[in-house]
Amino acid sequence: MTKYLVAIHRPNDYDPYVAEDEAMSRDIDALNVEMVAAGIRVFVGGLQPINSAKSLRCEANGEVSMADGPYLATTEHIGGFWVLEVANLEQALTWGRKAAVACRAPVEVRPFH
Known part of the structure; x- marks a missing residue:
């Protein structure tokens, strides 16, 4: 058995309190129940908005600098994920398809080492 990351991508201005209606919440809950019943869900987590992120970077002199916001400057971010x-x-792709439908969002599926 291999572990896979199934990551949900959201636009940077995504607000779950506005965008996620009851139907989407039910679909996501049902998917989680299905994953647990299948015995394949290791971990699940939703992430806070990107304005709560802190990025750390090791500089050439060995010091670690910190900045507010995500590490990469992009128009989308990972909003949540399953392992x-x-x-x-x-x-994994079958479950990723179900996640894309339930979350109404692009999904990335990637194996762990």
């Missing part, structure tokens, strides 16, 4: 343990990539 799933499944037999193969095809199974």
